[in-house]
Amino acid sequence: MLNRFANPARFMRASGAVLPWVRTAAACMLALGLVWSLVLAPPDYQQGESVRIMFIHVPAAWMALSAYLLIAIASAVALVWRHPLAEIAAQAAAPIGAAFTLVCLATGSLWGRPMWGAWWVWDARLTSVLVLFFLYLGYIALVNAFDDSSRGARAGSLLALVGIVNLPIIKFSVDWWNTLHQPASVLRLGGPSIDRSLLLPLLVMWAGFALLFLWLLLLRMRIALNEKKTRALRLYGQPAARDEESAAPLSVVPGVAVKL
Amino acid sequence: MGGYAGFVWPAYGVTTAVLGGLALVSWRRHRRSGSELLDLQRRVGTRE
Numbered sequence: 366m367l368n369r370f371a372n373p374a375r376f377m378r379a380s381g382a383v384l385p386w387v388r389t390a391a392a393c394m395l396a397l398g399l400v401w402s403l404v405l406a407p408p409d410y411q412q413g414e415s416v417r418i419m420f421i422h423v424p425a426a427w428m429a430l431s432a433y434l435l436i437a438i439a440s441a442v443a444l445v446w447r448h449p450l451a452e453i454a455a456q457a458a459a460p461i462g463a464a465f466t467l468v469c470l471a472t473g474s475l476w477g478r479p480m481w482g483a484w485w486v487w488d489a490r491l492t493s494v495l496v497l498f499f500l501y502l503g504y505i506a507l508v509n510a511f512d513d514s515s516r517g518a519r520a521g522s523l524l525a526l527v528g529i530v531n532l533p534i535i536k537f538s539v540d541w542w543n544t545l546h547q548p549a550s551v552l553r554l555g556g557p558s559i560d561r562s563l564l565l566p567l568l569v570m571w572a573g574f575a576l577l578f579l580w581l582l583l584l585r586m587r588i589a590l591n592e593k594k595t596r597a598l599r600l601y602g603q604p605a606a607r608d609e610e611s612a613a614p615l616s617v618v619p620g621v622a623v624k625l
Numbered sequence: 626m627g628g629y630a631g632f633v634w635p636a637y638g639v640t641t642a643v644l645g646g647l648a649l650v651s652w653r654r655h656r657r658s659g660s661e662l663l664d665l666q667r668r669v670g671t672r673e
Binding site: 399403408413414415417418421422425460461464465467468471472475476478479577580581584585587588591592594595598599602 | 632635636643658659
């Protein structure tokens with residue numbers, strides 16, 4: 366499967382076909398999730414209407430962690446197997462993951478003020494998620510810091526792999542340390558402890574966020590490939606020889622058809 | 626919103642602004658990159 370879409374032209378065709386469906390599915394799930402979260406879901410018996418922030422805060426946190434995991438896996442694939450689309454996927458996912466992390470931090474702060482009486486506390490969960498946000502920003506900055514894009518990509522991949530140690534710290538911080546943040550109530554041994562009336566809209570919003578992430582990822586990967594081709598054409602005036610039917614991806618260096 | 630409107634609506638507003646802004650920027654850049662490439666391919670004399 367990975368080798369099949371290592372050919373950028375094949376990836377562009379497949380992603381072009383899938384994008385409208387993903388966009389429509391994301392819009393439908395988000396619309397359903399928003400109505401359910403804001404109108405249909407009952408208030409919490411302790412937190413009242415402020416629980417409605419949970420329906421964006423928790424899915425955003427899940428996506429922030431998932432996006433970083435994807436970046437780390439793609440970075441490993443790029444370093445070990447030199448898959449031509451792995452670095453592109455990692456770099457495309459980084460701004461999206463950073464956006465979800467920012468949403469998680471901001472909505473968490475807005476939820477924490479009425480519940481805890483504080484906009485921010487330096488407890489383990491909040492601090493580790495803030496570190497995750499800085500990792501995203503650091504990755505984006507590092508990749509773009511080099512004139513040679515391949516060196517920047519390699520440096521970013523190494524940073525992403527080092528930073529993955531933060532993911533279990535985030536997940537288990539509420540168990541390992543005495544934190545203000547509540548323990549897990551969905552992804553836990555023994556199953557979710559949250560009532561179905563709140564769990565279902567939470568899962569619908571998560572599905573909407575996941576589809577939005579997929580749409581943005583495919584879009585940004587296509588942007589990167591388009592811009593790469595444009596740069597090659599501008600530099601050399603003609604593209605490399607291509608074999609559209611071949612399964613092997615080709616270098617974009619013109620004049621030389623090099624099968625990667 | 627049971628007295629929590631000042632927290633709930635800004636939370637949804639920030640989410641819409643950040644994710645919606647990213648979606649809009651990405652969509653526009655995607656259209657621009659595609660049309661630039663197509664235009665360049667036409668001028669160079671190659672078509673996908």
